[in-house]
């Protein structure tokens with residue numbers, strides 16, 4: 048039997064004992080009405096132990112209607128169903144509890160929050176948001192409800208709403224989340240850029256960089272905007288800042304440079320070469336070779352390799368180089384190319400999850416800016 052179930056049975060027994068003892072203090076003669084209170088609880092426990100959750104639920108509803116202490120049992124039961132992934136049952140329990148006219152105010156907040164969590168975990172995000180709002184109507188500085196709503200807005204890519212929630216959370220907790228906010232503004236900027244709203248993109252990127260100059264996606268929007276409007280000096284300055292402040296993500300900008308041929312020929316190529324010669328950064332060399340092979344030709348990548356004289360220092364680097372420059376009919380290169388498509392290139396510093404493509408927000412722990420390029424392949 049799992050510990051949660053044990054806890055529920057124990058809590059139910061406490062209520063049961065309280066029910067049995069209480070009439071004795073006031074009246075020596077137990078009334079028939081008291082038996083009505085006890086028997087559904089006993090039946091509920093019996094059903095729980097014999098793994099008949101729906102019947103247990105039915106009995107527990109009866110108990111909760113009769114006595115408010117049983118609400119604790121009810122809450123624990125809801126937690127158990129949610130933990131088992133049975134969201135429908137958890138929702139039924141919490142809705143039943145909220146429908147009780149005699150539910151104390153403190154319990155009301157707790158049950159509302161639990162119901163919102165049921166909806167969220169069951170994937171009903173709109174209903175979860177409405178329910179979290181009800182919690183916030185009761186207690187406007189409820190950090191848990193604010194944080195959960197923020198997560199949902201981020202998940203649905205509603206960045207403006209997310210930013211408002213983050214501001215409220217900052218006030219409630221009296222601390223600054225400037226780097227997190229910078230990423231939210233960078234997402235707004237990226238969204239605006241996609242829909243060709245360049246003015247908004249520029250304003251949001253600037254706001255993000257004001258909050259956190261090392262916010263790589265915002266810097267890349269800034270560079271993109273400069274390249275689009277032919278401001279070569281601004282683009283070059285943006286590249287220098289990206290290198291200085293967010294070096295590990297610098298290689299991501301190389302395909303963008305190749306997309307603007309004039310800039311690449313006149314400034315970009317020389318700038319990359321200068322960085323390579325000064326720092327010998329292998330990630331830079333590999334990303335450059337990969338981007339060139341993908342956008343231009345393998346022949347151009349081979350020519351660049353000859354100029355860079357890059358030699359791989361690890362298995363991972365060797366595989367990546369092989370995937371770009373290896374002969375088409377060579378089985379090793381075929382393997383390297385296959386590996387490259389599915390290789391996990393980024394790992395989260397907080398939760399350790401590994402992903403193929405870069406993400407600014409971790410898909411597992413939802414932290415921002417915690418995914419870093421992996422340096423070596425585990426064997």
Ligand SMILES: [Zn+2]
Pocket residue numbers: 395396397398399400409410411412413414417
């Ligand atoms: Zn993570």
